[in-house]
Amino acid sequence: MPNASTPCLIYPMRGVLDVPETLIPVNEALLDGLARVEACFDRQLETDIPPVNDLCKHIERYRGKMLRPTLVLLCGLAVHPDTPRLIDAGASLAALWTDEHIGLGAVVEMVHMATLVHDDVLDEAEVRRRGRTVNSLHGNEAAVILGDYLLASAYHLCSSVESRDAALAVGDTAMTMASGELLQLHHRDDLSLDEATYFEILDRKTAALIGLSCALGAAASGAERDLVETLRRFGRDMGVAFQIRDDLLDLMGEESVIGKSVRRDLAKGKLTLPLIHTLANADPRVRGDVLDTIRGLDENRSQGMDAAVDQLVATMRDFGSIEYAKATAADLVSRAKSSLAVLPDSPVRRFIEFSADAVVTRRF
């Protein structure tokens, strides 16, 4: 039974997923590994400047699904040559994670947190994971610098792990993420945004880091380049599906369930998949009505939006666009899972598949 006060998708300690019995050994190992990631994360952010520590304490409250470190750890196990032997022996898999796996788990979570903190400034969001956002509590300035502090910390931690390739890949991915955000910003209020550009934005701003998490975990276990790239592809497909779902939740969800501000995308002029689908495929009359409604939103973004958005959602639903977006996400998850066919069947692989499925069924 999900616990409403702990909004987590995968992190099993927080009791959101009903993990099948055969996956419990993986689950138990993850509890251990993620606790090590959290400890590493907290240690890295410690400073001798009290106001900085106070802000970082706030960040701890943002910690949610831990999806990205979970993928580092799971992909690290999935390719590890000793995993089958430990499973057969009934021994804990947690022993296979080195300091490099743990450090990289903290790095990807820190990069993710930095983008959350900066996104909340950009989105003028007030609620995140059921708490007030940094910007709404401490102002935009604190949020901008705190995000920079998190990025610097991630990079510093990353440079202290063994592999220089990891540091290069993290820098490269952070560039890709920022370019995706800039591309999204460039297309704000662009009512002719097409699907290809929408997917390009998602792939950059969200999927690149999820793919990186899978790749880093596999590489830290010594996987060959081809296998690393296959797992990255898995993560990218899963990541795009994840963001489509996120966009749907923003459109349809309730703040009390999701735990963050909703319907920000339309308010900020961001077109998402259902709307792109309706606009691209509706007949001229429906299309004209939808455009009028959106332009109307534009004029009084903050007030009277709920009724207008409800009407838009009804139109998109009638037109099959909500189902289309859900089906697109489901197809991406299927494709992602098919990438995993290169791995031997094992509880670890099944746990990863299970996590991928959860991406499109989650309600928050």
Add this chain to the structure above:
Amino acid sequence: MPNASTPCLIYPMRGVLDVPETLIPVNEALLDGLARVEACFDRQLETDIPPVNDLCKHIERYRGKMLRPTLVLLCGLAVHPDTPRLIDAGASLAALWTDEHIGLGAVVEMVHMATLVHDDVLDEAEVRRRGRTVNSLHGNEAAVILGDYLLASAYHLCSSVESRDAALAVGDTAMTMASGELLQLHHRDDLSLDEATYFEILDRKTAALIGLSCALGAAASGAERDLVETLRRFGRDMGVAFQIRDDLLDLMGEESVIGKSVRRDLAKGKLTLPLIHTLANADPRVRGDVLDTIRGLDENRSQGMDAAVDQLVATMRDFGSIEYAKATAADLVSRAKSSLAVLPDSPVRRFIEFSADAVVTRRF
């Protein structure tokens, strides 16, 4: 004769400094080295996303003094074992800079640019280096993400140079810089800010990166740890002096000369050295008057400020606080130069001393 359209302190190509004749060989080498740094900088920022490239083009206009890469290059020469031989032979010193020196020069400039772009968001500044700021032209959102893109690019470039120590040091310094900015924010509107905390803020937000530039340049030429640390100390002292001067220019300068928005510090509740000095040392009556004036500014920050600030400056001047701040900066430059005594006397050392002197005499 300074050229008003090219506001540069040290970068000799732009003709601001009258370089003494004996230093011309160093000057010529720097022209060559800084052009390589610029090319590396531009190459690193190139992407396949046109709106990102457009924003990066804007960044090129921010390029000013190139103080930090200049220090990487000069300190790289100052400790290089082959420098004296090349000087004696009349050969160009530019041959001594490896790709590592050049890459690190681009890295420190990129970190600096990222903080400029984010600072302008925080300061709500509209003018920077005689052009409109990114935030005023493209909005705060573009400026926040562009800063992130620059930081990510710096980290990526830094991970591609040989030394892992450099990547660690850049991450560490970026953390220090952000913590300095957060400390400054914490003390906004704090009318009892003391000198020790003011210097701590300056050392972190400004001097750490200038010190790092000197250290990286020396380390890339193979200097021993002690010498690297001595040059870092030189850079930190020079950096604190640089920021004291910057704060004075904000208080006293004219936008048309400095090329950026002025008197932002008082408007944003930032106390700087002259005011801290007056408040700490004035008798209760003067102190009371000054506090009343500052609190008055606070109420109508944008309007009627000029006359009130003029009056404050007059009080600080009468009280000797402007002179005190200038003398403090000059003392720091002297101490910085005395650190250089470990280097053999050479045109390179004299060029570095010359650059340090320019920090406290510059008018922009």
